[in-house]
Amino acid sequence: MPSGVTHPTLLPAPLYKGSVNSWECDDGGHLNVRFHLERALIGLAHLAHQLEMPRAFTKAAGATLVPREAHIRFLKEARAGAPLVMHGGVLKLDECEAHICLDMRHGDGGPASAFTLRVAHADTRGFQAFAWSQRSRAAAARLVCKAPAHAIARSLQSRGAASTPSIARAAELGAERIGASLVMPDQCDCFGRLRGEHLLGRVSDAVPNFLAGWRVEMAADAAAQGVEIVPAGAVVEARLRFCAWPRAGDLIEIHSGVAEINEKTMRLCHWILDPERGGAWAAFEVIALTFDTLTRKTIAPSPALLRRMREGVIDITL
Numbered sequence: 001m002p003s004g005v006t007h008p009t010l011l012p013a014p015l016y017k018g019s020v021n022s023w024e025c026d027d028g029g030h031l032n033v034r035f036h037l038e039r040a041l042i043g044l045a046h047l048a049h050q051l052e053m054p055r056a057f058t059k060a061a062g063a064t065l066v067p068r069e070a071h072i073r074f075l076k077e078a079r080a081g082a083p084l085v086m087h088g089g090v091l092k093l094d095e096c097e098a099h100i101c102l103d104m105r106h107g108d109g110g111p112a113s114a115f116t117l118r119v120a121h122a123d124t125r126g127f128q129a130f131a132w133s134q135r136s137r138a139a140a141a142r143l144v145c146k147a148p149a150h151a152i153a154r155s156l157q158s159r160g161a162a163s164t165p166s167i168a169r170a171a172e173l174g175a176e177r178i179g180a181s182l183v184m185p186d187q188c189d190c191f192g193r194l195r196g197e198h199l200l201g202r203v204s205d206a207v208p209n210f211l212a213g214w215r216v217e218m219a220a221d222a223a224a225q226g227v228e229i230v231p232a233g234a235v236v237e238a239r240l241r242f243c244a245w246p247r248a249g250d251l252i253e254i255h256s257g258v259a260e261i262n263e264k265t266m267r268l269c270h271w272i273l274d275p276e277r278g279g280a281w282a283a284f285e286v287i288a289l290t291f292d293t294l295t296r297k298t299i300a301p302s303p304a305l306l307r308r309m310r311e312g313v314i315d316i317t318l
Contacts, residue, residue, distance in 0.1 A: 011087040015043035022080040028232035030077035038197035075111040083107035089145030096129035114151035165271040165280035170255035179206025179254035193245035257316035285318035
């Protein structure tokens with residue numbers, strides 16, 4: 001880190017280290033959520049190495065780490081050229097699973113994003129969980145950490161029993177089909193599964209079909225008051241549950257709904273579904289806001305638009 005910068009307290013394992021490419025930035029001008037998750041999955045592979053799991057993300061590996069759930073805080077936007085560094089550690093080790101924390105920071109030590117993941121220690125054929133080796137248990141003991149305060153869930157606490165997303169349930173709730181795509185071979189990992197960041201990428205690509213109209217209205221409201229704004233969206237917190245792993249040739253649909261609207265934020269739930277079998281690939285719940293790309297400040301809808309937006313709230317959860 002540059003001299004004169006206060007060194008933050010870092011988690012024990014050094015993991016990903018790199019920077020933001022301009023092509024990874026979205027219409028908001030910052031690193032898209034899919035690439036935050038991509039960095040986290042790179043960090044997970046480095047953590048597997050620290051856990052004495054040799055070549056865990058190669059096809060010949062005897063064991064790998066499979067993400068089951070994730071909680072994510074997006075803390076300070078990372079724009080093109082920004083240096084990023086990630087450290088991680090083990091919060092808790094169960095018989096076949098681990099709770100881990102991955103903390104990605106800017107070059108000045110300020111938090112960029114933080115991930116709390118539940119991962120399974122699994123075989124590489126059927127991806128069934130099995131017990132950790134004594135070698136990995138000993139390594140995990142050296143990596144025990146406490147999550148930093150900025151990684152703790154804020155607005156997206158667990159609500160108890162999870163919903164079971166499906167095509168049929170989405171139709172019952174009135175969730176809108178906002179995206180449809182196909183899994184391409186070059187987007188899959190060595191095990192033949194769609195890489196996790198591409199699940200979020202499908203959501204990110206679909207969201208304009210869902211929210212663009214509201215953002216146009218927000219800009220029109222501001223223009224009527226003599227103010228120019230260019231609205232874009234940002235996710236500040238998220239929960240992600242992996243249900244199944246699509247493979248090349250599988251279809252994906254995104255069915256989404258607004259679960260809650262506050263003055264400046266909204267809670268959205270995106271179900272990433274399998275239209276051929278009717279089940280779910282994943283579910284992604286987020287706290288999102290709208291900001292002005294000219295001033296980088298959060299903007300709120302007018303009272304009239306807020307009332308109209310609330311008319312569309314549905315009972316959809318992760």
